[in-house]
Amino acid sequence: MSDMHPLIAAAARGTLPDWAVARKKRRAHIARVAELLRGWGEARGDDPRDVERWSAAGYLHDVLRDADPGELRRGLSMPLDGLPDEVIHGPAAADRLRREGVTDEPLLTAIAFHTLGSSDFDDIGKALYVADFLEPGRRLQPKWRAKLRDQMPERLDWVAQSVVEKRVQFLIKRKRAAPLETLGFWNTLAKGR
Numbered sequence: 639m640s641d642m643h644p645l646i647a648a649a650a651r652g653t654l655p656d657w658a659v660a661r662k663k664r665r666a667h668i669a670r671v672a673e674l675l676r677g678w679g680e681a682r683g684d685d686p687r688d689v690e691r692w693s694a695a696g697y698l699h700d701v702l703r704d705a706d707p708g709e710l711r712r713g714l715s716m717p718l719d720g721l722p723d724e725v726i727h728g729p730a731a732a733d734r735l736r737r738e739g740v741t742d743e744p745l746l747t748a749i750a751f752h753t754l755g756s757s758d759f760d761d762i763g764k765a766l767y768v769a770d771f772l773e774p775g776r777r778l779q780p781k782w783r784a785k786l787r788d789q790m791p792e793r794l795d796w797v798a799q800s801v802v803e804k805r806v807q808f809l810i811k812r813k814r815a816a817p818l819e820t821l822g823f824w825n826t827l828a829k830g831r
């Protein structure tokens with residue numbers, strides 16, 4: 639692998655790019671997600687470079703979360719008409735990073751699909767998906783979240799599956815459609831790839 643892109647190296651240390659659109663509360667959430675990821679990466683004994691990548695994924699996942707979704711949609715280099723407004727910030731951030739020269743595909747996939755999940759996720763994608771949902775600032779069902787956090791990073795696939803289960807159950811209960819990406823992620827985990 640070539641040298642780490644300066645944007646990724648800066649994000650790993652908590653410095654967001656100057657095109658970030660994230661309000662103060664959002665930045666606090668972003669920092670908590672990144673902190674979880676860094677801790678998990680270290681606990682796994684990953685290469686320091688991978689720990690940086692995990693931390694950067696946390697810092698960058700919501701980097702455009704507070705931008706206008708319509709504007710993000712118009713700026714995208716690929717058509718994503720089918721995606722709802724609250725999901726578009728992921729693909730938009732990955733797209734922007736790619737245009738800035740970032741070529742780390744597992745990291746870009748992690749960021750692009752952090753809301754929906756993806757059957758293409760590497761460990762970094764699974765971990766970001768899980769960290770975003772389990773970070774301690776979320777107020778709903780704190781005990782359930784803490785229990786799952788306690789299983790990390792050792793049982794990454796099991797925890798990811800538990801989180802997807804929760805989200806799909808929520809949609810089904812409300813008779814809502816479950817995105818194909820989410821179901822694809824579920825199937826990958828259920829098959830224990």
Ligand SMILES: [Fe+2]
Nearest residue numbers: 699700703753
């Ligand atoms: Fe997000």
Ligand SMILES: [Fe+2]
Nearest residue numbers: 667699700770
């Ligand atoms: Fe988030």
